[in-house]
Amino acid sequence: MELLSLALPLLFLGAGLALNSVPVLALGLVVLAVLQLLAHLRRERQLARLIRELTQLQDNILPLDHCQEGKLGILHSELYKLVTQLRAQATAADHGKGYLADLLADISHQLKTPLTAMGILMDILGTPELAEETRLETVAKVEAQLNKVNWLIRNLLVLSQLDANVLELKPAPCDLCALLDSVCQSVEVLAEVQGVELRRHYGPGPIPLSCDWGWTREALSNLVKNCVEHSPGGYVALSVLHHNLSTTITIQDNGQGIPKEELPHIFQRFYKGRNSTPNSVGLGLALANQLVLKQNGILSATSQEGAGTCFTVKFYSTIQL
Numbered sequence: 001m002e003l004l005s006l007a008l009p010l011l012f013l014g015a016g017l018a019l020n021s022v023p024v025l026a027l028g029l030v031v032l033a034v035l036q037l038l039a040h041l042r043r044e045r046q047l048a049r050l051i052r053e054l055t056q057l058q059d060n061i062l063p064l065d066h067c068q069e070g071k072l073g074i075l076h077s078e079l080y081k082l083v084t085q086l087r088a089q090a091t092a093a094d095h096g097k098g099y100l101a102d103l104l105a106d107i108s109h110q111l112k113t114p115l116t117a118m119g120i121l122m123d124i125l126g127t128p129e130l131a132e133e134t135r136l137e138t139v140a141k142v143e144a145q146l147n148k149v150n151w152l153i154r155n156l157l158v159l160s161q162l163d164a165n166v167l168e169l170k171p172a173p174c175d176l177c178a179l180l181d182s183v184c185q186s187v188e189v190l191a192e193v194q195g196v197e198l199r200r201h202y203g204p205g206p207i208p209l210s211c212d213w214g215w216t217r218e219a220l221s222n223l224v225k226n227c228v229e230h231s232p233g234g235y236v237a238l239s240v241l242h243h244n245l246s247t248t249i250t251i252q253d254n255g256q257g258i259p260k261e262e263l264p265h266i267f268q269r270f271y272k273g274r275n276s277t278p279n280s281v282g283l284g285l286a287l288a289n290q291l292v293l294k295q296n297g298i299l300s301a302t303s304q305e306g307a308g309t310c311f312t313v314k315f316y317s318t319i320q321l
Contacts, residue, residue: 111149111152114145114146114148114149114152115145115149117141117145118142118145118146121138121141121142121145122142124138125138125139125142152281152283155283155284155287156283158287159269159283159286159287159290162290162291162294163290167294169212169215169291169294169295170212171210171211171212171295172210172211172212172213173208173209173210174208174209174210174211174213175205175206175207175208175209176202176205176206176207176208176209176240176242176247176249177202177203177204177205177206177207177240178205178206179209179211179213179216179217179220180200180202180220180238180240180249181200182217183217183220183221183224183238184198184200184224184238186217186221187221187224187225187228190225190228190229191228191236194228194229194231194232194233195232195233196228196231196232196233196234196235196236196253197234197235197236198224198228198235198236198238199235199236199237199238200237200238201237201238201239201240202238202239202240207240207242207247208242209247209315210317210318211295211315212295215291215295216291216295218287218288218291219287219288219291219292219299219313220249220251220288220313222284222285222287222288223251223285223288223299223311223313224236224238224251225284226284226285226311227251227252227253227255227309227311228253229277230253230255230256230257230275230277230309231253231254231255231256231308232255234253234254234255234308235253235254236251236252236253237250237251237252237253238250238251239252244317245316245317246314246315246316246317247314247315247317248312248313248314248315249312249313249314249315250310250311250312250313251310251311251312251313252308252309252310252311253308253309253310254307254308255308255309256275256305256306256308257303257304257305257306257307257308257309258273258275258301258303258305258309259273259274259275259305260305262274263301263302263303266285266301267285267286267288267289267299267301268282268286269282269283269286270282270283270286271286292313292315295315296315296316296318297313297314297315297316298313298314298316299311299312299313300312300314
């Protein structure tokens with residue numbers, strides 16, 4: 001436009017002189033044509049620079065930060081947004097592939113042990129001269145390994161549903177004291193075997209809480225079970241602190257405790273610390289954490305090695321506006 005504004009006076013000047021001299025008008029037209037050609041060449045250079053910058057941006061060489069005006073500037077900006085989005089999507093896809101590969105490797109590793117054990121046990125069952133008592137014991141071991149595989153697959157399915165936001169949680173008003181009583185009942189046999197005393201410091205109730213009963217019971221049971229397994233001969237205490245804005249559940253034991261360097265990783269999937277039980281696959285705490293987070297809650301842990309562990313579950317109340 002700047003070149004055209006310079007050319008127009010020359011054109012009008014040539015037109016004014018055309019009455020006396022035709023060559024002057026021709027000169028004005030030639031000048032206008034030259035200026036239009038220069039403007040075209042300028043746009044070509046801008047496009048070439050834009051293509052070069054986009055190529056360099058794609059190769060992670062140069063950030064696209066030059067500002068231009070007009071339609072080319074708009075094109076420049078939109079192309080920059082497009083390339084940035086494509087790069088982000090490619091990065092996310094790479095991370096997703098890495099996560100999937102690690103997950104499949106972990107699943108394969110976790111399934112390998114029980115499947116190998118079942119194969120050996122089945123070979124034993126195939127022995128013709130096997131005593132009836134030994135046969136029954138072997139069948140029980142096969143059943144235990146099969147239950148382990150079923151448990152593993154079930155928990156992996158639930159975790160994948162939570163990751164994909166397709167697991168439907170159905171919160172409803174309930175009595176937290178009754179819920180905790182149900183949790184304690186689910187681990188009573190294990191606690192008796194381990195010589196662990198279950199202490200309840202939450203009174204007769206009722207204490208109101210809005211949650212999905214089944215999945216919240218699953219999460220809390222995993223936490224209590226973890227404490228029982230790591231506190232042989234000790235105790236596990238459950239307590240509740242209820243306010244209008246939140247409800248806090250504390251599960252504390254006086255067991256082995258968790259080493260300081262392992263504490264930040266205990267809610268990671270498939271993570272097993274050095275004090276983990278032989279049958280642990282590292283899914284219970286990860287599942288509990290996800291189930292609490294999906295219900296407007298926070299799960300945290302503090303621990304001192306040799307002195308015990310304390311899990312804290314805080315559910316925030318939903319404010320009605």
